[in-house]
Amino acid sequence: MEERLRQSVRSAPEVESADPARPTDPSRLLDRSFGRDEIAVVRHEVSGRLVDVGLTGDRRHGFVLAVNEVITNVVLHAGGQGRVLLWLAGGSVRCTVTDAGPGIPVRFLRPPEVPEAFEVGGRGIWLAHQLCDEVTVDTGPIGTTIGLRMALPTLA
Template identity: 80%
Template sequence: MGQSVRSAPATESTVLPGSPADASQLLDRRFGRDEIAVVRHEVSGRLAAVGLSGDRLQGFVLAVNEVITNVVLHAGGQGRAVLWLAGGSAWCTVTDSGPGIPARYLRPPEMPDSFQVGGRGIWLAHQLCDEVTVATGPIGTTIGLRIALPRRATST
């Protein structure tokens, strides 16, 4: 489970990390507070349709949910989620136009204290995904999540 930090992309047309030109896009939608559950269900349904299932599916969907919830709560309330398949993995990027993540929060997260309020979203993403990337700056943040698909899902 790796993390890299780089400047946020300048425009929506920027090629997203890990998204080759021949990638199979499953979802590209904007969201706000009222669409969190809708995005979660769309991600779940599209990944189930390509063969991700069980704990891996539920974990990845939970990670996506945590990241989109962070956008709504901490980064202006609206964002964009893009989900695609490439290289035997499912990728999801969640982008916002908030002020960026402060440097003190960019190191790999430690397990939150038992009674700590909040602070579990990115930590959970690191536990549940095969890779988590962060691109942040004063014009916004993109969190990238990756999970390997089962072999049968990638042989189509």
Template identity: 75%
Template sequence: MPADQSTLLDRPFGRDEITVVRHEVSARLDAGPLGERLHGFVLAINEVITNAVLHAGGQGRIVLSVTGAAVCCTVTDSGPGIPEQYRRPPEVPEAFEVGGRGIWLAHQLCDEVTMATGPIGTTIELCVRLPGRETTSGLLNEGAAAG
């Protein structure tokens, strides 16, 4: 863990805890600096933990952390891995298509989505840059640069 990183939440979750985890994430970030991006970030996290429950054995682990530049959430599971067609940034789902919106939403609502997946599990990290903070490249994020 980088020296400037602080863990806000680190816990396992199961099928019956999706709502509880979503509320815990919201509570930990509510007074934080995400502002108008808070609800979108929480929605993206909810989609990823729901996918872990529905498609990867019903349980996983969530770690929510903040650095000087971003808030990140890492969700891990021990499922069979994500099929190839869902590994790349998805196209806009068709209006009547069943499923396929979780990963797409995460890409729309987060600044960075990274994924490592295989037959022993999946790790997805979602990050949202903090307004006015420098990124690891040393450049201000788009929101700050535009303002």
């Protein structure tokens, strides 16, 4: 029997919005399903929502790249479809990407090390750890949720 593996994941808020482009709660920035043909669309939607809440420059680009890597992993390794949820909480922007794939193999759950120069793949989660303030993983045989967090700039 496979055990569900967990690394400090917080639950995302429940979502009531019927239109994922316009969540009803102002702290919910985006809630949508995605598939193989929508990676670029999701990346642009996330980027636009981050500008709207004041995350700009390299931190915005880094967060968007981390989200892109995680959703690409869903498409390539977890059945091709997932859900992305982006919201504000506690002075940070948070994102969860969820899939219904087979889970992440244990060998990939160790703290990420720098991938070898000629290694094919294996950079998505590593990059997310480099670019985000927090990365969490909850995985098992019925799916995976990757959580990403980036602190918003404080106004002085």
